[in-house]
Amino acid sequence: MNCIVCIKQVPDAAEVKINPETNTLIREGVPSMINPFDVNAIEAAVQIREKLGGKVTVITMGPPQADAALREAVSMGADEGILISDKAFAGSDTWATSYTLSKAISKIGFDIILCGKQAIDGDTAQVGPEVAEFLDIPHVAFVKKIEEISEKSLVVHRHMDDGYDVVETPVPVLLTVTREINVPRLPSLKGKMAAKKAVIGKMDFAAIGAEEGKVGLKGSPTQVQNIFAPPVKGNRRMLEGPIEEQIKTLVDELRRLQCV
């Protein structure tokens, strides 16, 4: 069973501070990490290989620095990493990102594709299903459990707002996974050594065989018109005085808001 895992390098939120005046993130000099949900996708793929054999290939579309994310994936047990990188890909929205990834993926070949449920920078959760559509294969989004898996088919639990659905799907398929699916292992010493030595494959615009005008900013139907800070909400205050008084103030406020 050959798995491809799509990962994205995102800024490490643990290092991000909030500017209390503008209520926006201070992102200066923030290091990068693998999108947390993609770490679960890597673990899921490694577990599939442990069960059924095959290979785990991790891919990312991003700038050259994203090489580090691929190496980290190798340290967690992935067999190889491929960096999909080209100036032409800059400024891609989810449509252009998915198109680019699907082109690369069809060159690589696969049985199962795994994605994180969403990337924590853009929070769109669109790239997985869109990649599946471009490749004309089924997908199951928000998978929280793989109940059964064989060479030909899977039974998975799909998270829904009111519970979950048990879904049966044939292979090939694309899954997007939530954090509930597993507890990712820490990189082993052997894994870290492998990561250092790993040869990271590279694919550029020419290598994936993409069409001009479908990648990068030009290939993106959506455009960011502007970015602004969210309106700052109300006044902040610490309640003071005896606890009874504070509780009273609070309950009065809750009544005013018609919550009590």
Added chain:
Amino acid sequence: MRIVIDKDKCTACGACIGSCPVSAIAMKDDKAVIDDFCNFCKACINACPEGAILEIKDEEAAPAADLSAYKGVWVFAEQREGKLVSVGLELLGEGRKLAEIRKAELCAVLLGATEAEAKELIAWGADKVYHAADPMLEKFNDEPYSQIFSLLINQYKPEIVLAGASALGRSFFPRVACKVNTGLTADCTALGIQEETGHLLQIRPAFGGNIMATILCPNDRPQMATVRPKVMKKGEYDAGRKGEIIKVPVSGLVSKTKVVEIVQESAEGIVNLHDVEVIVSGGRGLTDPKGFEMLKELAALLGGAVGASRAAVDEGWIPYRHQVGQTGKTVGPKIYIACGISGAVQHLVGMQSSDIIIAINKNPDAAIFSVATYGIVGDVYEVVPMLISKIKEVKG
């Protein structure tokens, strides 16, 4: 389009670096430089006090199709086990406003369910309901849903198409957008129409609500967006409203996936955090799973639900679906009560867009107080029981 820095004007003040949501700007040899991470959001252009950052436009891309051929506002009316889901009705309320500005009709698309639900949609404000009833559409499968929806779009050419940003909408709408070759904006919290052009302004939070972005889809139609549940208001319900139900012929649908079982968990105690106006969350400060019993009682009194920090989930005190934050749910209720939560940035990004935040923590320096509308410094085991009894008292 390109964003360039005028090296002569750049004073290396660094204002642009902090403004960049994707950390694509760095200082090299005392001048700002933009790297390949740039997604052309233009935030730095406004941030630069020297006017040293410029947008260079390429020749305007020609629209892929005749945009004026697309008319009408469409809303996907989600159903689950035959019942209409609230977010679809909320979208009809919002869709009506957009339809009025565009002087167009408001239509609902119902897949599965019965004529009774189609009639309900008219009462909730739809002028027309496209209803596709087929055993294949009763349960949600991505492929048949996206096949039929994209066929309808190609046939009737709506200008704006909205779905709820529910698990279901976020799963199949991306496929629809790909099939009809247009853009899709995820999880919008506000919509508007740009006066000069008539384009749909799609406003959404990014980076866990720390910044807001306005997204446009200028050259393609329809303009598609998923919209966060509970932010739009339902319209007036009028059982006497007239509308048209159009039965959509269904044939040749295929689904490779198959739903073998639907497990609803919304029974006792488990509520969808996106569906409530009050969330009472607990963190490691509860020191014991029993603390959540107390929070449940408080939540029940306020008609709300219980949330948690990741630390509390990791301790095994409460299941993951209650987790709020970067790797849990992003919520924005009317009232968020944080009990024994320190306020790590990963938690804050999941809840700081709540209207009112009440924080209870025994450490006066806890970061949670920096976002709190009301802060109480105290022991949760003292404060929460007092709060509960006071609320009971006023409720009588």
